[in-house]
Amino acid sequence: MKIALIGCGAIGTSLLELVKDDAGIEIAAIVVPAFAADAARETAARLAPKAQVVEAVPAAGIELVVEAAGHAAIEQHVLPALERGLPAIVASVGALSAPGLPEQLEAAARKGGTQAQLIAGAIGAIDALAAARVGGLQSVRYTGRKPPHAWTGTPAEEGRDLAALTAETVIFEGSAREAARLFPKNANVAATVSLAGLGLDHTSVRLIADPGVSENVHQVEAEGAFGRFELTMRNQALAANPKTSALTVYSAVRALRGRVAPLVI
Numbered sequence: 001m002k003i004a005l006i007g008c009g010a011i012g013t014s015l016l017e018l019v020k021d022d023a024g025i026e027i028a029a030i031v032v033p034a035f036a037a038d039a040a041r042e043t044a045a046r047l048a049p050k051a052q053v054v055e056a057v058p059a060a061g062i063e064l065v066v067e068a069a070g071h072a073a074i075e076q077h078v079l080p081a082l083e084r085g086l087p088a089i090v091a092s093v094g095a096l097s098a099p100g101l102p103e104q105l106e107a108a109a110r111k112g113g114t115q116a117q118l119i120a121g122a123i124g125a126i127d128a129l130a131a132a133r134v135g136g137l138q139s140v141r142y143t144g145r146k147p148p149h150a151w152t153g154t155p156a157e158e159g160r161d162l163a164a165l166t167a168e169t170v171i172f173e174g175s176a177r178e179a180a181r182l183f184p185k186n187a188n189v190a191a192t193v194s195l196a197g198l199g200l201d202h203t204s205v206r207l208i209a210d211p212g213v214s215e216n217v218h219q220v221e222a223e224g225a226f227g228r229f230e231l232t233m234r235n236q237a238l239a240a241n242p243k244t245s246a247l248t249v250y251s252a253v254r255a256l257r258g259r260v261a262p263l264v265i
């Protein structure tokens with residue numbers, strides 16, 4: 001299967017390393033903005049020698065797009081790819097917090113007769129949550145906890161010195177929609193949990209900068225007709241990006257391999 005990988009940062013590079021010897025998967029294109037093309041070319045030379053580095057998904061020769069680039073890439077690359085009939089695997093799930101974007105994605109996929117798959121990424125139990133929704137959910141709460149340096153470059157820096165924190169500090173409390181909008185590189189999971197469960201406006205989210213943790217800790221508490229569950233993930237971050245859990249890469253690779261495997265779990 002010929003793939004266009006959108007984004008070649010921490011997730012993209014790690015994904016290329018993992019699938020480079022996979023039979024049945026060929027990275028035919030890597031889509032990045034012009035400023036990132038040289039770095040992507042170096043990575044491609046090492047890990048995906050057949051890939052052309054381009055600024056848009058090529059018009060021909062692609063069978064699937066995999067997005068690991070950031071919120072802007074959904075409108076810029078995923079929507080037009082879906083309209084053209086290319087299926088998409090999407091990591092930047094928080095982009096769907098923009099009003100109207102989920103409907104636009106649905107319309108584009110319908111027009112192209114194809115499908116967008118939102119990956120679970122850094123969180124687990126999305127299958128259980130989405131199944132539980134069928135029977136009815138009463139409450140879903142998500143707590144995201146990361147070391148202070150993982151919150152640099154976000155609104156968490158307003159009015160506080162992250163490096164000086166000595167105790168856990170709640171940096172956001174509100175809806176999943178607001179969390180995903182304000183923390184596009186840190187709260188995709190909040191959007192994923194809400195889209196699988198009670199929706200962007202009815203899922204309570206707390207985000208915490210905690211000098212006492214070294215991992216990215218994600219917790220979900222859900223209650224409904226099915227019963228209840230509490231989930232705690234203690235994820236290792238990628239060396240190349242402390243904001244991003246390694247599990248996000250594994251989740252994208254799992255989704256990708258699932259497209260070519262004869263038996264899927």
Ligand SMILES: NC(=O)C1=CN([C@@H]2O[C@H](COP(=O)(O)OP(=O)(O)OC[C@H]3O[C@@H](n4cnc5c(N)ncnc54)[C@H](O)[C@@H]3O)[C@@H](O)[C@H]2O)C=CC1
Pocket residue numbers: 006007008009010011012031032033036068069070071072073076077091092093094119120121122123184185188189192240241243244245248
């Ligand atoms: N679903 C989940 O659990 C998670 C999702 N994510 C999403 O994955 C994204 C990528 O994460 P990382 O690889 O760690 O980030 P990164 O910053 O290391 O890499 C981003 C890459 O995308 C490229 N890029 C930026 N804007 C682009 C655009 N409009 N079109 C094409 N390429 C573009 C950059 O040049 C770079 O190569 C995050 O921004 C976030 O939205 C990240 C962590 C968890």
Ligand SMILES: O=C([O-])CC(=O)C(=O)O
Pocket residue numbers: 122184185186187188189190216235243244245246248
């Ligand atoms: O990778 C993680 O731990 C979670 C993350 O950044 C996000 O939800 O955007």
